[in-house]
Amino acid sequence: MGKVAIYKCGDYEYNRVLDTVAKVLDDIPSIKLLRPGRVLVKINLLKLNKPEDGVTTHPFVVEGVVRYLQGLGHHVLIGDSPGGPFNPVILKAIYDASGIASVAARTGCELNFSTDSIDVKPQNSKLVHSLKLVKAFTEVDYVISCAKLKTHTMMTYTGAVKNLFGMIPGVTKADYHLKLNDIAHFADMLLDVCDYVRPDFSIIDGIHAMEGDGPSSGDIRELGLLLAGESPYELDHSAAKIAGLSNVPTIIQAEARGLFDQKDIEYTNITPEELTVLPFRLPGSTHVNFVKGRIPKYVENFLLDSIRPYPMVKKDLCVGCGICARNCPPKVISMVDHKAVIDTEHCIRCFCCHELCPEKAIGIKRHPLHRLVFGK
Structure with missing residues (x-):
């Protein structure tokens, strides 16, 4: 059984966030089995936004993860490949605006500025047989998906799995959009990336989530939750269930591919059923493509x-x-x-x-x- 931890955290008060991150991660026992090594904390930066915009993984959540890993003896690298051009100048501007540069200053962790890429060949992929990834992201011992809970105009929902699309460098992501202009195929590509990366655990910042026309133009939803899990698929299923989001392509395809079984999820603290959350407002583009099986x-x-x-x-x-x-x-x-x-x-x-x-x-x-x- 995979473990999913859900804890309440009402706001971004610094000490409260760090304490809650520690509680959430303490509930995932496999984390402590990782021998000290080099860890990539793959965050969601997307573009030039401030923390209060609700678009990027909040810096205090990131800092909580960094400090937790450092306490276990790991060397931490924070990184992402935001949308658009991928170069050190743009990365610095986004790290500064998002508050992530301050996290590095306070903790002494490393920020990734390398933009070199490498071609890899996934062994168990369904759709893509070659992937171009940020080279520095492949030169670590462990990968952590540190995502933001948001609705998404193309994929309905973005969380632990979709966050790993940022392992692909810069404008190369546009090539995948162009070649895979089918929601089911795009979802399978995202699952191929996730299956290749195999994050060692995932955490989702749902303190302030996003509903409506996410992932960048939606409205902030004060959900007040932090979630973590061993499986990114189980974690996304749990987060989407809490938000009342159904027909999420990556979750449907993951379950169809046998990547997880919702009956196997073990909740360590709060279950989704114990939470009363009004369903998130969907993007205006919902059901653009993914209507498979509903109509001829x-x-x-x-x-x-x-x-x-x-x-x-x-x-x-x-x-x-x-x-x-x-x-x-x-x-x-x-x-x-x-x-x-x-x-x-x-x-x-x-x-x-x-x-x-x-x-x-x-x-x-x-x-x-x-x-x-x-x-x-």
Whole structure:
């Protein structure tokens, strides 16, 4: 049985967070069986955000994990490959803004600035037979997924598994979006990455989570929880269950592939059933693609081509920075008169533009029939 620990933590008061992180990790006995070594704490940075934005893993949660591991004799490396260009200058800016640079200063841990990549060949993959990963992330003894609990415009939910997509360097992630423009396939790719990385344990920052149009433009939800588990699949299942999120592609595919069985989960403190949480508000793009098995295939194809939501530029908010255009996988965004223009006919609905826009100037346009068909 895999162990999942869920503890309440009402806010980001420094000592309370560190104490709760220690309690959560104490409930995962396999952590103490890891011989001292070099550990990557793979956090979720995404882009240039402050901790209070609720987009990135909060620095106090990260610090709690770092100090816990250091107490067990490990050398800790913090790292992520955020969206967009991947270089030391951008990494420094994001580490500074997110509060992670301060974590390194207080704890003496290491921050990753290396952007070299390496090609690896997963042995048990279902979909991808070669992966390009950040080389420094493969040169450690252990990997910890230190994620943020959020809704996600493309994948409905992001947590421990989706967090590991940041093992892939910079704009290389756009190649996977372009080649795997099918939600089930994209989910299987994420599971292939997770299965190759095999995080030794995972922790999710759900103190302030995100609902609505996450992972960067949603609304903060004060959930007040920290979660940890030996299996990232079991942990994601538990977090999504608490948030009332169903039809999550990575969880559906993981269970179908036999990567976990929800009946095997052993809760060490609070169970999801003991928590009363109003269901998280879903992204406006929910059910864009992943409707497999709900309707006949020919109807599905018509719906996906005809009425699925698409990104829309809010001209009054667009400042013409061009981040969306530079990071669009199919390159269907152009800048006209210092405003972004999206060729929706050729848009693949990955919503990378929505995810990376620093001004929240990319909205989600829904066809009038969407609510009638999907009930959302």
